Amino acid sequence: MEEITDLDIAIFGAGIAGLWTLARLQQAGYRVALFERDALGGIQSIASQGIIHGGTKYALTGRLTGSAMAIGEMPGIWRAALAGDGEIDLRDVRILSPHQYLWTTGSLSSGMAGFFAGKVMHSRMQPLERGAYPPPFDDPAFRGQVYRLDEPVLDPRSLIQVLGERCAGSCHRVAGIPDFARDDDGWRCALPAGPVVRARHVVLAAGRGNAQLLAALGHDTPRMQTRPLHMLMLRGALPMLHAHCLGASANPRLTVTSYPLEHGQVVWYLGGQVAEEGSGRDRDAQIRAGRDELAALLPWLRNDDAQWATLEIDRAEIATPGGRRPDDAYVGSRDGVITCWPTKLAFAPRVARLVGDAIAADGVAPAGRDGPAIDLPPPPLASLPWDGELAWS
Numbered sequence: 001m002e003e004i005t006d007l008d009i010a011i012f013g014a015g016i017a018g019l020w021t022l023a024r025l026q027q028a029g030y031r032v033a034l035f036e037r038d039a040l041g042g043i044q045s046i047a048s049q050g051i052i053h054g055g056t057k058y059a060l061t062g063r064l065t066g067s068a069m070a071i072g073e074m075p076g077i078w079r080a081a082l083a084g085d086g087e088i089d090l091r092d093v094r095i096l097s098p099h100q101y102l103w104t105t106g107s108l109s110s111g112m113a114g115f116f117a118g119k120v121m122h123s124r125m126q127p128l129e130r131g132a133y134p135p136p137f138d139d140p141a142f143r144g145q146v147y148r149l150d151e152p153v154l155d156p157r158s159l160i161q162v163l164g165e166r167c168a169g170s171c172h173r174v175a176g177i178p179d180f181a182r183d184d185d186g187w188r189c190a191l192p193a194g195p196v197v198r199a200r201h202v203v204l205a206a207g208r209g210n211a212q213l214l215a216a217l218g219h220d221t222p223r224m225q226t227r228p229l230h231m232l233m234l235r236g237a238l239p240m241l242h243a244h245c246l247g248a249s250a251n252p253r254l255t256v257t258s259y260p261l262e263h264g265q266v267v268w269y270l271g272g273q274v275a276e277e278g279s280g281r282d283r284d285a286q287i288r289a290g291r292d293e294l295a296a297l298l299p300w301l302r303n304d305d306a307q308w309a310t311l312e313i314d315r316a317e318i319a320t321p322g323g324r325r326p327d328d329a330y331v332g333s334r335d336g337v338i339t340c341w342p343t344k345l346a347f348a349p350r351v352a353r354l355v356g357d358a359i360a361a362d363g364v365a366p367a368g369r370d371g372p373a374i375d376l377p378p379p380p381l382a383s384l385p386w387d388g389e390l391a392w393s
């Protein structure tokens, strides 16, 4: 007779959504295992800018949109976890900066100035005195204003490493797509080159891999959208900086996060509008666009010896009308299959809570047992984009 390992929940994908959810479901006493195709931190999470948004950047049009409200409570949950006082102990995660800056290039438009003076935003960000401006804004050539925003920036690799260690023994590498079949006790998953497991619930947390897994499960919904980014990296003798440049739209014109390298070098990881608009450009054209943007925004910054690289990457999300950015994390449950797209790294705790709610709503009670031993190797930890194989010039 076929040997089957019984689970309450099988999670697919070891990005932030899968790992946070695994940790929470284990705490709740479920018998759960996670299966990852490549590496811990996978695709988007390891390549993210590590910003734990509280929604401020979404509120820049002058009104609090749905996403600004849903995400508003996330920094508090993360801060508690980072202090060792929250739902997961993240004390060992490296915090690159406890806050970020927002900067304007000149005086604010009157609408935006009024908005910043408004009650909601006032509690989230403080204007800095000129003498307190951090580099590179401490230059006499800088004419704009700088605000401090109390939302942390994390090292994504350290975050994934800490979560992975917390769940060691429960994360397994799978070589491909399982063969799924439904029976009265749940989903039978024949893992390629691995054992057969049966799970009452399957949780899809595989980012853009969810589409293929849904198809293998015979589900044609929910539908996924991808939104491309062409990120830029600049490596050299640069100051550490975590900041958004405010443009005229709801999206920051430029978002800079920084990572210290060896020998005093720093890499600037550049996102925002320049990355959104760069998806049609080839590498050289995108680097030219990045150079022009820095020359326009920080013309006094010396970076002649610095080297550039780019990374093309898709964000995977629940499909929305017109392909716009979803306002919230998505968790949908149907026939024992729970599909998640967090939309933001910051939304991971919300995804885990919604998955827990969906499992409880289906009447699956935790068995209160440890996960079973599964004979598959653990996935390695993914590399940060600038540590991977990139062409620098």
Ligand SMILES: Cc1cc2nc3c(=O)[nH]c(=O)nc-3n(C[C@H](O)[C@H](O)[C@H](O)COP(=O)(O)OP(=O)(O)OC[C@H]3O[C@@H](n4cnc5c(N)ncnc54)[C@H](O)[C@@H]3O)c2cc1C
Residues within 6 Å of the ligand: 012, 013, 014, 015, 016, 017, 018, 035, 036, 037, 038, 039, 040, 041, 042, 043, 044, 045, 046, 047, 048, 049, 050, 051, 052, 053, 174, 176, 177, 205, 206, 207, 208, 209, 210, 212, 213, 229, 231, 271, 313, 314, 315, 340, 341, 342, 343, 344, 345, 346, 347
């Ligand atoms: C460039 C960039 C910058 C970003 N910056 C920020 C930021 O600063 N702050 C923020 O809040 N959000 C940010 N985001 C968004 C955030 O990174 C994502 O919303 C989040 O990381 C998605 O996590 P995830 O776990 O769903 O997906 P992923 O991190 O993509 O993980 C999915 C995992 O599933 C695995 N997988 C795929 N197929 C299978 C399969 N068949 N079986 C098993 N495993 C599979 C993959 O290998 C991967 O490990 C950024 C996104 C990008 C692209």
